[in-house]
Amino acid sequence: AQSVAQPEDQVNVAEGNPLTVKCTYSVSGNPYLFWYVQYPNRGLQFLLKYITGDNLVKGSYGFEAEFNKSQTSFHLKKPSALVSDSALYFCAVKNDYKLSFGAGTTVTVRA
Amino acid sequence: SAVISQKPSRDICQRGTSLTIQCQVDSQVTMMFWYRQQPGQSLTLIATANQGSEATYESGFVIDKFPISRPNLTFSTLTVSNMSPEDSSIYLCSVEDRHGYEQYFGPGTRLTVT
Numbered sequence: 001a002q003s004v005a006q007p008e009d010q011v012n013v014a015e016g017n018p019l020t021v022k023c024t025y026s027v028s029g030n031p032y033l034f035w036y037v038q039y040p041n042r043g044l045q046f047l048l049k050y051i052t053g054d055n056l057v058k059g060s061y062g063f064e065a066e067f068n069k070s071q072t073s074f075h076l077k078k079p080s081a082l083v084s085d086s087a088l089y090f091c092a093v094k095n096d097y098k099l100s101f102g103a104g105t106t107v108t109v110r111a
Numbered sequence: 112s113a114v115i116s117q118k119p120s121r122d123i124c125q126r127g128t129s130l131t132i133q134c135q136v137d138s139q140v141t142m143m144f145w146y147r148q149q150p151g152q153s154l155t156l157i158a159t160a161n162q163g164s165e166a167t168y169e170s171g172f173v174i175d176k177f178p179i180s181r182p183n184l185t186f187s188t189l190t191v192s193n194m195s196p197e198d199s200s201i202y203l204c205s206v207e208d209r210h211g212y213e214q215y216f217g218p219g220t221r222l223t224v225t
Binding site for chain 1: 112115142144152153154155156159203205207211212213214215216217218219221
């Protein structure tokens with residue numbers, strides 16, 4: 001069975017500081033990994049994905065994620081956070097056609 | 112990426128009634144997915160709907176409670192039947208891109224059952 005874990009319910013950072021949202025996964029075979037963001041009263045927006053290739057994946061809005069096979073992690077990062085990055089972030093893993101989501105991490109960026 | 116719309120965007124319903132949620136995609140897609148996001152929770156896959164075949168339901172979800180239609184390659188409906196307050200959730204429609212990697216989500220339908 002596939003699963004993802006987001007160990008932090010909340011992450012709080014000051015604007016301009018680096019932002020990291022953690023994700024670890026468990027899957028048989030090669031993982032397809034994703035990050036989505038959900039702003040209040042809006043649907044999920046795709047941020048980035050790892051399918052194969054370079055371990056550092058760049059996505060939308062200046063976000064990037066690093067795939068680490070030995071640590072089974074796929075942490076989301078942004079070098080300099082913005083107040084507008086405050087949202088709910090979901091990590092997800094895909095097996096066959098099914099997406100399994102983590103519990104989500106609420107990010108708050110204070111001005 | 113696909114553009115997905117859902118109707119209604121929100122509704123307040125009485126227990127015991129049913130609500131049908133519509134999902135429209137701006138391009139033809141093979142697979143459509145329905146998810147539920149309960150308050151403060153993550154997303155859970157309800158079922159997968161392919162055009163021309165019966166929907167495939169995940170464990171814990173049954174057709175009698177969540178009947179799904181998929182009449183063509185751009186449209187699907189999810190009905191929440193005999194609703195109870197526990198059905199209060201956001202229901203999201205999703206489709207896969209043509210490469211089968213990314214999934215795109217509709218804006219969701221926020222359902223409140225009183």
